[in-house]
Amino acid sequence: MARAVSTRRKAAVTALAWTIGILIFFPIFWTILTSFKTEAEAVATPPSLFNFNWTLENYTTVQDRSNYGRHFLNSVVISLGSTFLGLVIAVPAAWAMAFVPGKQTKNVLMWMLSTKMLPPVGVLIPIYLIFRNTGLLDTRVALIIVLTLINLPIIVWMLYTYFREIPGEILEAARMDGATLRYEILYVLTPMALPGIASTFLLNVILAWNEAFWTLNLTAANAAPLTAFIASYSSPEGLFYAKLSAASTMAIAPILILGWFSQKQLVRGLTFGAVK
Amino acid sequence: MTKATRALLGATFLTAMALPAVAQETTLTIATVNNGDMIRMQGLTEDFKEQHPDIALEWVTLEENVLRQRVTQDIATQGGQFDVMTIGNYEVPIWAKQEWLLPLEGMPEGYNTDDILPAIAEALTVDGTLYAAPFYGESAMVMYRTDLAEEAGVEIPDQPTWTDIRNAAEAMTDKENEVYGICLRGKAGWGENMAFLTAMANSYGARWFDMDWAPQFDSEEWNATLTDYLDMMNNYGPPGASSNGFNENLALFQQGKCGIWIDATVAASFVTDEDESTVADSVGFAQFPNKEGVDNRGNWLWSWNLAIPSSTDAPEAAKQFVAWATSQGYTELVAEDEGWAAAPPGTRTSLYENEQYQEAAPFAEMTLNSINAVDTNAPSVQETPYTGAQFVAIPEFQGIGTAVGQQFSAALAGQMDAAQALSGAQTSTQRTMDRAGYGSE
Numbered sequence: 213m214a215r216a217v218s219t220r221r222k223a224a225v226t227a228l229a230w231t232i233g234i235l236i237f238f239p240i241f242w243t244i245l246t247s248f249k250t251e252a253e254a255v256a257t258p259p260s261l262f263n264f265n266w267t268l269e270n271y272t273t274v275q276d277r278s279n280y281g282r283h284f285l286n287s288v289v290i291s292l293g294s295t296f297l298g299l300v301i302a303v304p305a306a307w308a309m310a311f312v313p314g315k316q317t318k319n320v321l322m323w324m325l326s327t328k329m330l331p332p333v334g335v336l337i338p339i340y341l342i343f344r345n346t347g348l349l350d351t352r353v354a355l356i357i358v359l360t361l362i363n364l365p366i367i368v369w370m371l372y373t374y375f376r377e378i379p380g381e382i383l384e385a386a387r388m389d390g391a392t393l394r395y396e397i398l399y400v401l402t403p404m405a406l407p408g409i410a411s412t413f414l415l416n417v418i419l420a421w422n423e424a425f426w427t428l429n430l431t432a433a434n435a436a437p438l439t440a441f442i443a444s445y446s447s448p449e450g451l452f453y454a455k456l457s458a459a460s461t462m463a464i465a466p467i468l469i470l471g472w473f474s475q476k477q478l479v480r481g482l483t484f485g486a487v488k
Numbered sequence: 489m490t491k492a493t494r495a496l497l498g499a500t501f502l503t504a505m506a507l508p509a510v511a512q513e514t515t516l517t518i519a520t521v522n523n524g525d526m527i528r529m530q531g532l533t534e535d536f537k538e539q540h541p542d543i544a545l546e547w548v549t550l551e552e553n554v555l556r557q558r559v560t561q562d563i564a565t566q567g568g569q570f571d572v573m574t575i576g577n578y579e580v581p582i583w584a585k586q587e588w589l590l591p592l593e594g595m596p597e598g599y600n601t602d603d604i605l606p607a608i609a610e611a612l613t614v615d616g617t618l619y620a621a622p623f624y625g626e627s628a629m630v631m632y633r634t635d636l637a638e639e640a641g642v643e644i645p646d647q648p649t650w651t652d653i654r655n656a657a658e659a660m661t662d663k664e665n666e667v668y669g670i671c672l673r674g675k676a677g678w679g680e681n682m683a684f685l686t687a688m689a690n691s692y693g694a695r696w697f698d699m700d701w702a703p704q705f706d707s708e709e710w711n712a713t714l715t716d717y718l719d720m721m722n723n724y725g726p727p728g729a730s731s732n733g734f735n736e737n738l739a740l741f742q743q744g745k746c747g748i749w750i751d752a753t754v755a756a757s758f759v760t761d762e763d764e765s766t767v768a769d770s771v772g773f774a775q776f777p778n779k780e781g782v783d784n785r786g787n788w789l790w791s792w793n794l795a796i797p798s799s800t801d802a803p804e805a806a807k808q809f810v811a812w813a814t815s816q817g818y819t820e821l822v823a824e825d826e827g828w829a830a831a832p833p834g835t836r837t838s839l840y841e842n843e844q845y846q847e848a849a850p851f852a853e854m855t856l857n858s859i860n861a862v863d864t865n866a867p868s869v870q871e872t873p874y875t876g877a878q879f880v881a882i883p884e885f886q887g888i889g890t891a892v893g894q895q896f897s898a899a900l901a902g903q904m905d906a907a908q909a910l911s912g913a914q915t916s917t918q919r920t921m922d923r924a925g926y927g928s929e
């Protein structure tokens with residue numbers, strides 16, 4: 213009896229999980245589907261699910277009109293660059309907070325997180341002026357710096373959580389064996405926290421890839437990543453939904469593929485230490 | 489000297505020789521909006537490059553609202569990111585007064601400034617100087633289904649009144665078959681529902697402010713405007729109209745679900761496009777309606793213009809480009825490449841005198857009449873302290889227009905009545921104007 217209830221519950225939970233998964237994925241699925249329709253079919257009511265004339269015309273148009281390669285390269289450089297820089301700063305910071313906590317550590321962590329509560333537009337003009345004066349407007353360097361700074365609190369918090377799960381005695385043992393600080397972090401801590409670091413890395417790449425406020429406001433022609441590429445296909449006067457969908461699909465495809473292949477690592481890292 | 493050293497020296501020499509040639513090329517960064525005409529221009533720039541091989545072009549194409557925010561931020565901080573900006577006639581007088589734009593004096597020979605439509609030229613001129621060149625212009629007009637009107641036994645005159653429109657909408661409505669008599673903008677925003685409602689208010693004799701800058705939403709004219717709008721939309725409009733903007737109404741009209749649609753004249757080319765519209769062969773046009781006895785047909789005027797920010801470091805090259813893109817020659821280039829119907833409308837008199845264009849664009853005459861009926865110096869029949877059209881040409885309008893638009897959109901969604909929406913609009917506008925110091929001098 214107990215087993216029957218358990219099976220039913222399992223089935224219900226599975227059905228619920230599938231329903232939520234489908235609901236979350238539906239907008240992406242619809243975007244991909246719309247990208248293969250004509251503009252007229254994209255706005256037709258009632259909309260057709262699969263019964264329409266499939267076309268690659270939108271992809272051809274987008275490819276002809278925009279330099280996808282340049283936007284893609286900018287996205288790769290900016291998201292990877294900001295993630296690496298963020299990790300280089302965050303790993304020692306999280307180590308210090310996790311293994312050598314001071315009286316103010318928790319306050320510092322809260323303060324770091326509180327910077328995420330500030331609306332970005334509040335600091336747009338000062339940052340714009342700083343980059344104008346330093347000649348960094350519309351450069352990848354500017355975006356790497358900004359995205360590193362805005363994602364740093366999340367990286368530090370995530371790494372801090374992972375590091376806290378690692379017994380301090382292991383590091384102490386390494387120290388007793390004569391390990392220097394650098395050796396301790398690089399060769400003892402990092403290998404043990406690798407799943408956590410990997411998931412932090414992946415999450416940060418996704419966050420940086422999708423970031424639209426700063427990437428739109430600090431770029432023009434040279435450093436514009438794929439977010440600007442999508443924005444160039446939106447229009448309040450004219451029906452360009454199919455082309456917009458094609459551009460969106462091209463922009464999210466790389467990150468979807470990355471997410472698909474690294475999902476095990478991502479889930480493992482995100483649930484690290486969640487269940488004891 | 490080894491082979492490698494010799495090769496290195498040779499390469500260095502060649503690079504040094506090549507540098508002056510590269511340095512001579514000027515690169516223009518052009519910020520523009522994503523619409524059909526602008527995208528077409530990007531495809532035709534080979535012609536410009538042939539004429540100006542020393543000028544390279546870089547495009548930054550953005551959605552209208554993103555573009556506005558992006559270029560405003562850049563020009564206000566003198567960021568210098570753009571050499572040519574696509575801006576609306578709302579921005580031109582405000583930015584020109586701030587000295588953020590370079591005057592378009594001394595345009596190249598053959599650029600016929602006198603050919604620009606007078607209403608458009610007036611909107612882009614400050615103290616007798618032109619500050620932007622129009623690329624494409626529009627007013628607003630009535631688009632209606634001739635087949636439905638005939639079935640319903642109603643006739644819409646070329647210069648209809650709001651009573652004509654209401655009666656026709658009533659007669660054409662067939663909700664059981666999802667045909668709605670009238671489709672109007674309902675989505676909140678200064679360039680969304682407030683563009684339409686400001687034009688409608690103009691045609692009812694209303695004004696945004698009196699000569700002391702006091703908001704006028706407590707006037708009888710505004711009350712009549714909003715009451716009639718809500719009444720028409722609630723009885724004959726489509727469901728969920730408070731979320732509908734230009735694109736949503738365009739989709740409804742193209743699918744045969746609207747009897748009448750009143751919106752920007754640029755829509756005419758979309759609804760008569762046989763590839764996209766199911767009703768392309770049964771669309772009639774009329775001028776923007778007015779209330780009986782009010783000599784004002786909405787005064788809707790919008791143009792996308794090319795302007796040169798004062799922060800550019802290549803003003804001469806930028807002027808060459810602006811002249812090319814807004815010239816008569818460019819219009820002919822488009823016609824040669826894609827036919828006369830694709831020519832950017834609403835900027836030059838010569839286009840409307842061209843018989844081939846008249847033949848290709850059945851809406852040409854009505855578009856011209858609609859633009860010519862506009863007087864941006866007198867948006868309302870009452871005296872106003874502002875210039876403008878379907879907007880008030882003051883920097884605060886984007887904020888107050890959107891706040892008022894939210895009140896009116898909520899009224900259309902049934903969350904409040906007309907009196908409450910007008911009262912809310914009056915209070916919020918008064919507050920903003922007081923803070924900005926209007927009327928206190």
